[in-house]
Amino acid sequence: MKDKEKNYFIALYDVARVINASLDMTTVLEQIVKSVVEALNVKASSIRLLDSKKKSLIMGAAHGLSKGYIRKGPVVVKESGLDQKALKGELIWIKNAQTDPDFQYGAGARTEGIKSVIVIPLKTENKVIGVLRVYTDKIREFNNQEVQFLEAVANLSALALEKARLHQALQTNYDLLIAHKYRLDDN
Numbered sequence: 001m002k003d004k005e006k007n008y009f010i011a012l013y014d015v016a017r018v019i020n021a022s023l024d025m026t027t028v029l030e031q032i033v034k035s036v037v038e039a040l041n042v043k044a045s046s047i048r049l050l051d052s053k054k055k056s057l058i059m060g061a062a063h064g065l066s067k068g069y070i071r072k073g074p075v076v077v078k079e080s081g082l083d084q085k086a087l088k089g090e091l092i093w094i095k096n097a098q099t100d101p102d103f104q105y106g107a108g109a110r111t112e113g114i115k116s117v118i119v120i121p122l123k124t125e126n127k128v129i130g131v132l133r134v135y136t137d138k139i140r141e142f143n144n145q146e147v148q149f150l151e152a153v154a155n156l157s158a159l160a161l162e163k164a165r166l167h168q169a170l171q172t173n174y175d176l177l178i179a180h181k182y183r184l185d186d187n
Contacts, residue, residue: 008149011039015153019160028160029061036134036153037063040146043114043137047157048075049130050087057083057131069112072105080104082119086131091147092119095139116140120150122158132157
């Protein structure tokens with residue numbers, strides 16, 4: 001097994017282990033994006049989640065991006081050609097985010113030193129709930145192994161988000177049941 005393949009395997013194992021060990025979504029998402037940056041040796045990575053109105057992508061976690069870039073403004077789906085495509089389930093690669101018209105913040109990419117970007121949809125069942133983004137500081141194409149690694153990480157990320165959502169719903173139902181039981185006992 002090549003060293004790079006082994007690194008992807010180890011990184012995937014680490015992602016799966018973190019997902020299994022925690023229900024704290026912030027911790028899980030931060031570890032995922034950090035693992036992606038380390039495994040692919042890229043500038044940065046982020047996970048953005050679709051808001052409830054499906055109009056913008058909210059930052060879930062980022063690693064390797066400056067606070068200024070993270071705060072540059074909302075990613076509005078109707079203004080971001082690449083995210084419109086990704087939210088339809090497509091993997092999108094942009095050769096140069098600084099000049100590509102589908103990239104909403106080209107000037108921000110220039111300031112941040114971002115060149116190539118790959119965007120992988122986070123899918124649960126038949127629904128896209130967000131995107132995993134990977135940013136490079138030089139023009140870079142991603143090979144099949146890297147794409148497969150990123151698709152696996154995106155799928156694990158979507159599973160983690162669904163697991164956390166189900167846990168939260170279960171906790172809410174339990175709390176309501178207990179509150180109702182105490183009200184009945186008091187009467």
